[in-house]
Amino acid sequence: AVAAIEAGIDPFSDPRKGMSTLGLGKNMVESLAFWVQAAGVAVKNGGVVSLTDFSKTVLVCSGGFDPFLENLQTLWILHWNLCQGWRDGAGLKRPYAWHFFSSVFQDDEIIASEAIDHFAGSIALLPKPLSAVTLRQHFDIFMRTYVPGESTGSRSTPEDSLDSPLTALALVKRCGEKKLPHGKRETVYRFNSAPKPSISDYTFRYCLSEWWDRAYPNEMRLTLRDISFSEGGPGRVFRLPEADIHRRLIALTNTHPKEWALIESQNQRGIQRSSRRDSNSLLKSIYNRLS
Secondary structure: OHHHHHOOOOOOOOHHHHHHHHOOOHHHHHHHHHHHHHOOOEEEEOOEEEEOHHHHHHHOOOOOOOOOOOOHHHHHHHHHHHHHOEEEOOEEEOOHHHHHHHHHOOOOEEOHHHHHHHHHHHOOOOOOOOOHHHHHHHHHHHHHHHOOOOOOHHHOOHHHHOOOHHHHHOOEEEEEEEEOOOOOEEEEEEEOOOOOOOOOHHHHHHHHHHHHHHHOOOOOEEEHHHHHHOOOOHHHHHOOOHHHHHHHHHHHHHHOOOOEEEEEOOOOEEEEEOOOOOHHHHHHHHHHHHO
């Protein structure tokens, strides 16, 4: 899809044209039109599809830093984008499971039936309620994005062995089964809430700044608690422990003293942003640092 849009082709306004361009079925083209926006790869304004700055900098074949998703930082940013959502007119859209698991659900373990109960409660007031089957499919899509598939032997299809690139993040894993009161057993999924050295401090800086601009545009200071526990913030989205975030804030002030100043007092710990860098320059710094 990135290559097509880069070449000036819109594969989504006409599904039949998209089928030919992308080599996918009609339903897959329509699904991809949603997910390229959800992942921050493309935007649609006035009926015109265009690449985001993230795609132009990282994903394009002509000069992108990582067009083949070989760098873990790119995968972490895609995860970040999925949790943030995108503007569609005056409203914010995002796949609900990503919002739920990054900003609502705080435990480390969950089973499908518990998640679906949460989903159902959150959408109960919608004009057109979703079926339990649809909610289960949404849960399965989320888990299949992060958890490698299990072989089912002779029943396996080639698609069953294709894992999402985001499984490399090791953010969620299966950890046994839970027996329910009626005797049924369900797979237990555990989220990784440990420090994540695979997220570079430059990626953390980019995501922190982007979230700060969106959530607290008029604030010069944020507390460690804000960054660790606020909805959509780096602590919740990446499931980072507070101590690891504090270490990263110290690193930011040491490496970029003109941008950041650490706040340490008896009553408060946090950080002050002394100057604001544009998001794209921060994005480039992630990869320039690696080259």
